Amino acid sequence: MGIYDFTVKTSKGAEKNLGDYKGKVLLIVNTASKCGFTPQFEGLQKLYDAYKDRGLEILGFPCNQFAEQEPGTGEEAQSFCKLNYGVKFQIFEKGDVRGETAQPLFKYLTAQKKFEGFDPNHPIAAKLEAALKANFPEYLEGDGIKWNFTKFLVDREGNVVKRFEPTTDPADIAKDIEALL
Amino acid sequence: MVKVYSITTCPWCEKTKKYLASKGVEFEVRNIEENDEYAEECEKISGDTAVPVTTIDGKNFVLGFDKAKLDALIAG
Numbered sequence: 001m002g003i004y005d006f007t008v009k010t011s012k013g014a015e016k017n018l019g020d021y022k023g024k025v026l027l028i029v030n031t032a033s034k035c036g037f038t039p040q041f042e043g044l045q046k047l048y049d050a051y052k053d054r055g056l057e058i059l060g061f062p063c064n065q066f067a068e069q070e071p072g073t074g075e076e077a078q079s080f081c082k083l084n085y086g087v088k089f090q091i092f093e094k095g096d097v098r099g100e101t102a103q104p105l106f107k108y109l110t111a112q113k114k115f116e117g118f119d120p121n122h123p124i125a126a127k128l129e130a131a132l133k134a135n136f137p138e139y140l141e142g143d144g145i146k147w148n149f150t151k152f153l154v155d156r157e158g159n160v161v162k163r164f165e166p167t168t169d170p171a172d173i174a175k176d177i178e179a180l181l
Numbered sequence: 182m183v184k185v186y187s188i189t190t191c192p193w194c195e196k197t198k199k200y201l202a203s204k205g206v207e208f209e210v211r212n213i214e215e216n217d218e219y220a221e222e223c224e225k226i227s228g229d230t231a232v233p234v235t236t237i238d239g240k241n242f243v244l245g246f247d248k249a250k251l252d253a254l255i256a257g
Binding site for chain 2: 035078079080081082083084086177
């Protein structure tokens with residue numbers, strides 16, 4: 001079983017076989033709501049703008065298993081939503097990404113690349129870890145997805161080469177993407 | 182006529198519509214997810230595709246659900 005064996009559904013309900021992305025570098029991300037405070041969407045769109053012509057595709061999978069926001073930003077109220085989440089890359093159907101009910105793709109990704117901890121230097125790391133301990137302590141155990149905006153980088157041959165936690169900003173993934181293009 | 186540019190499954194759009202209705206304001210809903218012309222209009226007005234955008238004249242607008250700003254807009 002490899003990454004190209006999975007079939008998923010786009011946000012418009014069309015079936016999409018990941019085999020269609022053979023030969024591309026992929027960044028697969030579990031995203032948050034189109035109505036929260038979600039600056040990582042902007043960062044991802046910037047990566048997409050910069051590298052799509054060289055073969056990067058970003059695949060966004062919305063999930064509401066986590067509060068509808070990025071970690072640690074709950075106090076920053078925002079009262080609007082964005083058409084197409086404000087991004088141009090492919091968004092898929094909303095679904096679960098952790099636990100028993102997780103989509104097979106995310107079970108596969110998290111089995112390929114384990115959780116290796118948050119980047120303690122990132123400004124949200126301490127808040128995120130505290131919020132998880134307080135509200136979802138079981139999320140901290142094992143290799144499952146911890147929060148919105150966990151990113152998996154896949155090379156042109158379909159190997160899952162790296163996992164980035166929510167504590168890595170999209171801009172900091174650029175050098176890893178370039179290395180694969 | 183007040184126009185509210187919206188998308189489906191947008192709680193802030195719903196709040197804005199309910200608030201306007203509660204004030205007895207008549208308005209037209211323009212869904213920018215279903216209508217590309219409305220999407221273009223909305224982007225021209227606010228420079229973005231964030232919604233709700235509430236406007237009367239297509240120049241002054243309120244982005245998001247903000248009661249105070251909506252009051253000011255309605256009062257003209």
